[in-house]
Amino acid sequence: MHKQFAEIYDIFMKYVDYDGWYNFLKRFIKTKGTVLDLGCGTGEFVLRFLKDGFSVVGVDLSEKMLEVAEKKLNDLKIIGEKFSKDRYRLIKENIINFENTVDFENNKNSNLCQVDYIVCNFDTVNYLKNEKEFLKFIEKCNKNLKKDGYLIFDAVTEDIFTEIFENDIFLDEEPEYTSIWRHEQLSKRKHLIEIDLFIRENENDNLFRKYNEIQNKFIFDPEWIIKTVQNKGFEIFDTASNPEFGESRIFFILKKL
Structure with a gap:
């Protein structure tokens, strides 16, 4: 991270x-x-x-x-x-x-x-x-x-990607945040995961901070x-x-x- x-x-x-x-x-x-x-x-x-x-x-x-x-x-x-x-x-x-x-x-x-x-x-x-x-x-x-x-x-x-993702998308919704994960296979052993994470600023409102993270995994x-x-x-x-x-x-x- x-x-x-x-x-x-x-x-x-x-x-x-x-x-x-x-x-x-x-x-x-x-x-x-x-x-x-x-x-x-x-x-x-x-x-x-x-x-x-x-x-x-x-x-x-x-x-x-x-x-x-x-x-x-x-x-x-x-x-x-x-x-x-x-x-x-x-x-x-x-x-x-x-x-x-x-x-x-x-x-x-x-x-x-x-x-x-x-x-x-x-x-x-x-x-x-x-x-x-x-x-x-x-x-x-x-x-x-x-x-x-x-x-x-x-x-x-390699099984991690079928374990987590459905159609290369994973959605995680929690009270404090919502995250959207996108998976893309770049080559035989290289994979990219992009995560958009929305963190709730205050539990009493609907204001969120957005974070973006790109991860590269080698299997x-x-x-x-x-x-x-x-x-x-x-x-x-x-x-x-x-x-x-x-x-x-x-x-x-x-x-x-």
Whole structure:
């Protein structure tokens, strides 16, 4: 999501079961350590990991998303929950270029500081432009991760479009907003989704603010993903799906060799 979407992203995502998703991740993340959250957005998982005693580096390309995440952390500090900067960082960077230099143990920056876990949620990898960018993503994850550390990400298949869209249109009407989604297949693996979102200014009137968002998704072949990550220093610890998070979504749980 881009700049103007950041401020209303949490409204847009209000029905996402963050707790259920987080508990699913925790099936594989059991020992305390440092988590690198790639594409962290407004920080919902950053918050949950911090509350469970992890140190967290959150990375996102959107500065506005990170500002929302920082505000959430500050709001929690106001009500008494203490998350000091020696336990988290929020960093603006493209996930295919990011190399972690945050050393929580020594409270400093180093040339490279590997983490115990990397997570990348909500089919963020499908926003990568092509297979070349996916290769960069995997290579950076390998570089940032400790030996025997875990990388967990999810990706959607082509079925996502028949699951969501009817005749390439999806309409979502809620008291706070109305959104109209339009889907177009650009090539064999490239898809465009355009979202017009109308946010109600005040619950007592019919004035709306309009937002427009264009997303490009690249659909990776799951078998290609498996072969690629195995060639890049990972073993497949598990693959999983959970109907609660969409029939077309596959979770890849990888262990660094």
